[in-house]
Amino acid sequence: MQKSGFVYLFFGLAFFSSCTKENGAVRDDSGVYKPTFVIASDIFPAEFGMPNLPKDNRLTEEGIALGRRLFYDPILSIDSSISCGSCHKQEYAFAEPVDFGFGFRGLRAHRNSMPLYNLAYHQRFFWDARVKTLRELVFEPIQAHNEMAMTLPTLRERLKRNKGYVEYFKKAFNTEPNLHDMSLAMEQFLLSIVSKDSRFNQFFPGDNIKVLSASELRGAFIFNGLIDFDANGFSKGADCFHCHGGELAIQLNAGMGGIASNGLDAVSKDKGVGGITNSSQDMGTFKAPSLLNVAVTAPYMHDGRFKTLEEVIDHYSEGVQFDNPSIHPQMAAHGGIQLNLTTKQKQDLLAYLRSMTDSTFLKNPAYSNPF
């Protein structure tokens, strides 16, 4: 009994201590700012599971707030004209409605802006999957000559001279403005962006059929490859779920379709992942994006070639270039035969894709421009 008493006392103290830390005051007695740790389960829904968050960059309210400010602040670009938010607009799920974004002096980005949400679950970033952490990611558009064209020494000095950032960095990290903590703050903000309230998410894993219309449900069957069987008994269906499956509507395992060629061209002009790995198998392959909010992220594909979801569906139905040597086995799995969906099937699939829009997320003030 005595032993267990000590155990209870120990855990009681540990719990009390941790509570104090989690809910730490903004400023302690010595005047030092203490960040307010964010409880991960308050951000990430149980339905998604807990993401593998970076252990050396715990989410704090102050860190997220700083990251959000930096995300929307044009002083991160060389001429203070462009922020990250210029090409990643919340109302478009942090994508933008142009094929290639406009950067410094009107120069164009090389690829279509990817949407930004649920990134805490992703293991690689950019269309060519070249970056594995968000803290690395943020430096790329900032320094790209055709995007924000900033130099790091200039940015460091600019942040240091800004009284607001002196205060914000102190609150978040108890440091002067510096580029490392800048990247950590932006990582925190990006990690905190969650889209979870679409009707698709309410429907998932498939037992709440009331939230979808009959057409959307039929679309779900097509999407998940559950319709019909051909005359030989082989399964058909559009099989979209292989690369865009699960509640996050994305395949996170690269080998299972997380990185794939979807047969856009017989020969890809853009090397995609192959440009990073130099592997012939990777030429023209790209990271498969999540389809949550896909109805608002037009135009589509890495080069924004498809202006509408109808065009996207047409591609997968009858436009796949099976000659592409890197085409994903799942795409070519049925002997190189086009799906040839009927008009009705296309409409149903479109309806299902539109059920993935999370209008709450698109207007969530926690992610909006603070300026």
Add this chain to the structure above:
Amino acid sequence: MLKNRLILPFVFASAVMVLMNSCEPDVINGGDKGVPTSELELAFVGQIADEPLPPKGQDIYKEKSFGESMMVTNWSFLMSNLALVKENGDTVQLGDGYQWADLRGTRNVFNYKGIPAGKYKGLQFTMGFDSATNHGNPQVWPSDHPLNPNINGLHWGWSGGYIFQAMDGRYKENADAASGSFSFHTATMQFVTRYFLPLELNVEKSKHRVAVRINADRFFGGAESIRFKDKSVSHSEGAQDEILMRIFLDNSLYAFRIFEE
């Protein structure tokens, strides 16, 4: 090298395929107190025709039966009941018994501590799970657990259940032919498969390394062979898919070899 010996030329029909709802053997976690323990490094290595898979990204096709050649681009599988089997039939469960081996990725070597000293006669595992696990909420698993779908990417999604094994790749009928694709995804309870790999292992050193080498080509050549030209896809659902998957798994009994290295 002396210890790199083949225990058996093939995994015999001692590898058995049964449904998960059959009896489970007793499982011992860590063994008896006071018994010295060792560390086990367990590696799962993909091969074609007894040679390692070519490095990822290289366009190298290896010959399989019937003159076709193949290249594996994706291959991973989920295990439960992973355990060493003692000579008396008792088992020492490895970790929590679950594992995900990604033979084309970086997650295929696993370390287990606390393996009790003694003589063992084999390694067992089940490719797949019991029904409750297979159809339960996959998000209950911690973020780094092999069954977390965000880690393994092997959950069917809303229709429920896991893909127990996914093997995808490309093939050529002959050297001059254009390549085609093959895709075999094992799923649904009827295809839960139990394997027993015979191994004479005397655990006495501080660390032992055991390698399970798995030949992809043998999944397609056996009592009944699979010619990609004729049949190259099975998702385990639908009459023809199921027949094909059964052949694939029957052949898999001869695909595993186990060594102490």
